[in-house]
Amino acid sequence: MPTIQRSALQPIAVPQTRNTLSARKRFSQENLMKILFVVPAGLYIALFFGYPVVKNITMSLQEYTTRTFFTGEAPWVGFENYVTVFSSNLFSPALLNTALFTIGSIAGQFAIGLALASFFKRRFPLSNFLRSMLLLPWLLPLIVGSATWRSILDQDSGILNRFLEAIGVIQDPVPWLTSPAVALTAVVLVNIWVGIPFNVTILYGGLQDIPDELYEAAALDGATGWKAFRHITWPNLQPVVSVVLVLGVVYTIKVLDIILGLTNGGPANATQTLAVRSYQESFIDFEFGVGAAYSNVLILISLLFAIIYLRANRRAVDE
C-alpha cells in the first residue's frame, strides 16, 4: 500500500537528486537501457525538426524569393537579410511590441491561471466539471475565435463597448482595434483569454501533486494561508511554474494567428510584432530570406529564455 504515499511526503522541489547513479557505477547494459528511453524521441526530433532548423538558417543567408521555389537557385548574400531586418524602421517598434505583448500576456495568463488553479483545487460541487469546461476555448479554431473577438471589440456595435457604456464605466466607445494607442492592449487581452486554460490546467496539475500531508504538517506548525502558500505551495510548484513560464514565453513570442485575425499588424503598424513581420516578409512580400531572418531573431530571443530556464533548473537540481 504505502510506497507511493510515503514517498510523496518528501518535499519535491528540492528533489533527491543526490542520485543513485552519482557514485556507484552500473554495468553498461543498464546505461544502454537508459539511452533507449530517449532514442525514439531523439530520432523523432532529429527527423522532424533537424531539416527545418537548418533550412531556416540557410534560408536567412540567401536571397530566397518566389523564383527560388521553382528554380532552386538562391544566391548566398551573407548577412544582408539580417542587415535589412535590423535597419528596417519597423524593427524596433516590432521588437518593443513583441516584448510588451509577451510580458503582458504572460503576466496576465499566469496570475489569473494560478488564481483559478488554486480556486479549483478546493473540492466543491461541480469543481471538476467547471474546470474542464475552461478548456473549451481551445477546441475552437483560432480563426473563429478571433473573428468572434473582432465583433465583440467592434468600436460602434461591439458588445463590450455596449456593456461598458450600459454600466457607466465609459462615456465614449473605446476604439479597441481601431486606435493605435489601444490596439496592442486589446490584442494582449485576447491573448490572455486564449492562454488562461493552458495555465490553469498545468498549474492545477502541479498543485494536485503537492501532497496534502505537507499542508497538514505545516498547519501543525501554524503555517496556513499565505504562509503555507509561500513555504509549501510555491517551492513545490517550482518545476511546473518554470516550465509553464518558459513554454509561455516560447509560445507567446511566436503568436501569429491571433494578431493576424484581429488587426493584421495594424492599425498603422501598432500591433506589428517580430512574428507578424516574419510572416508578412515571407508571404506578403515574398522575401523569404528576410522572413527567415526575422524568425531566427525570434529563435535567438527564445534561446535566451531557454538558457535562463536551464540555469534556474540546474540551480534547483544542484541545491
Add this chain to the structure above:
Amino acid sequence: MTTAAAIKLRPESHKKATGSRQPVHPGLFTALGVVFLAIMLFPIYWMVNASLQPSGNTLTAGLFPTNPHFGGYETAISQQGRNLVTSLIVSVGTVLFSLAIAAPAAYALAQFRFRWINVALLVILVSQMIPGIVIANALYAAYNDLGLLNSIPGLILADATHAIPFAILILRAFMIGIPPSIVEAARVDGAGLVRAFFSIVVPISRNSLITAGLFSFLFSWSDFLFALTLTTTQDVRPVTLGIYQYLGSEVSNWSAVMATAVLSSLPAIVLLLIAQKYIAAGATGGAVK
C-alpha cells in the same frame, strides 16, 4: 487583475489542509466558479449567438437569439460528419503516439543523470520555435516522396511536432518530483528498468500524462496548417480544414463556420470530461490507496 490577486489569496487562506470544516458553504464556491466560467466562456456564447443569426454576425443582434436560425447547423451537419471522425482519429492517434514517445524520454531527462540533458532540453525548447510553415514545407516534400500525403498516419506524425516537445517538457517537470527511492525499491525487488517504468512511473504519473495528453489532443485538434499542407484531396480532411469550405477569400458563410465550430467541439468536450474524470479519480485514488 485586482480580483485575480484577491482570489489567489483567498482559497489558500482557508486551506483545506486544516480539515474538512469550512466556514464557507461549498455552494458559494460553485457559484463563484460558475461566474468565472461564464466570463471566460462569454466569447463562445457570443459565437453561438452569431451562429443562430440569419446574417451570421451580431451587428444587430440582441443578447439572446430571439429568432434563431438553424441554417448554419443544417449545412454543418450534412457536410462535416466525416471530417469530424477524421479529426477525432487523428487527434487521438497524436495523443497516443506523442505520449508513447515523450513519456520515456521525459522520465529519462528527469531522473537519469545524463551529462547532455541541458543540451537536449535546449534542442527541445528551440524546436518549438521553428515556424510551423517551415516544417510544413519540408514535410510536404518528404511526404510526397514517401507517399504519406493524404494519410492519417502522415497527419499524426506531423501533428506530433506540436505535441512531442511540449509533452516531454511538461512530463519532465512533473516527473522530477518522483522520488527515485520508489523506483529503487522496485529495482531491488528485481524489476528491470523498463518494468519499473511501466509498473511504477506510469501509474503515479497518471495525472501529468493526462494533462500532457489533453494538450496533445487540443494541439492536434486545432491544427490547420498541416491539414492544409499535407492533404490534397477530400479523402482525409480534418474539420478545421472543413471549416474553410465556408470561408472564401471573398464571401464567407459565417453561420456555417460558427455552427461547425460549435458542433465539432461537442465530441471533444465529451472526451475532455472523461479525461478530467480520470484526473479526479487518479487524485482521490492515490489518497485512498
Add this chain to the structure above:
Amino acid sequence: MNTRKKITAVLAMAAVVPLTFTACGSGGGGGATSGEDVKTLTVLDSYNNEPDKSILQAAIDKCAAQVGVTIERTTVPGKDRMQTVLQRSSSRTLPDVLMLDNPEVKDVAATGALAPLGGYGVDTAPFAGNSLDAVTHEGEIYGLPLPADTLGLFYNADLLAAAGVEPPKTWDELKAAAAKLTVGDQYGLAFSAAATYEGAWQFLPFMWTNGGDETKLDTPEVKEALQLYVDLVNSGSASRSVVNWTQADVKDQFLAGKAAMMINGPWQIPALAQAPQVKWDTVQIPVNKPGQTPTAPLGGMVWTVPMTGDEAKQKKAAEFVECTGSEDSQMALGKARHTVPVRADLHEAYVKELPTMEAFTEQVENAKARTGKLGAEWPKAGTTIYTAVQLALTGQASVEDAFSRASAG
C-alpha cells in the same frame, strides 16, 4: 565547449537524415507520358467555398467534356494559394491547370514555372486588352482570365430616397451625401481601409480616377484621394473602424443598415440578394473633377498552365484553358458569379441579361491591372498604400507625410 560541439553534431545528423530520404524519391515525379493519350488533368483552384465551388465545377466539367479528359480538382483557400503553389513548385508537383489571382501571374511567370500560351496556339484576340495586362510577361501571355470583377459604389435606395439624396457622381457629392446620410448609428459610407491588400485595392479607384500613379505615390493626385478618405472619417460620415474592416465586414455593415453606401464589388451580390429587405443599386466610383473617368482595379482569377515537364499534358491543359475562354464558358460563369466576361464582344448581351451589372460592366471596361506597370514590384507599392492610408486615418501622420512615412517602413 563540449556542449557546443555536441549541438553541432546533433544538428548535422538531423540535417543529413531527412535530406537523404528526400533525395531517394525525387526522381519519381513527372514521368513523361508524351505520345500517349492524355486522359486526366489535375486542376488546382481557390474557389473553395460554396456556391462558387459548385459553379466553377460546372464550368470545369463542361470544358473537360469538350476536351475529352477527366479532371482531378483540388481547392485551397485563397489566402493559402500562393503558399501551396510554392510548395508544389519546389517539389515539382504543380497541377496541369492552375488558378492564380491576376496580380500573381507575372511574379510566378517570371520564375519560369508557367508555360506561355502562345506556344499552344491559344487565341487571345477576343480578350479585352486591359484584362491581358496582368498576364503578359515579357511579351508572352501566360494565362486566360476568368470573368472579372472590380469595385463600385453600392447604395441603399430606400435610405437615399428618404433623405432626398441622389447617388453621388463626384467626390464633393459623395462627401455631402455621406454627411447627410449619417444619422444615429447609421454612417453615410462604409469602405475597407484594412492593413491588407484589400485596403490598398479599395484605395486604388479613388487614386487612379484622380490621375494618381502607383509608380510615384508622393504626388498631389494621390494625396487628394487620401484627403478624401481622411475627410470622410474625420467628419464622422464613415466609421473610424474602417481601418479594421474587411470588405465582407463592409457588406455586413451595409446589410445591417449601418451604412447607407459602400465601396464594394459584385461578388457581394449573392449575399445582398439573400436580404431582400435591403433595396440597393450601384453606380461607378465618383470622380474628383468632372471629365475624369472612373478607373478601378481589375480583379479576378486567371487560368494558367504550369511547366510540369509533360509536354502532352501541357498541350491538353492549354486546350482546356482555351475552352474556359470561350463565349459560352465566359457567359455562363459571368452570369452565375456576377462577374463580367472579359471578352468585350459579350458585354452588350451580358448587361441585357443582368441589368444590375451595368455599372460594373462599364467599370470593368475602364479598369486597370494592379501589376500592369509594376509587375513583381506591386506588393511593395500595395503595402505602402495601405500603410499610408492607415497612418493618415489614425492621425499618426498628415496626409502630406503619410506616403513618405509609409514607404520608409
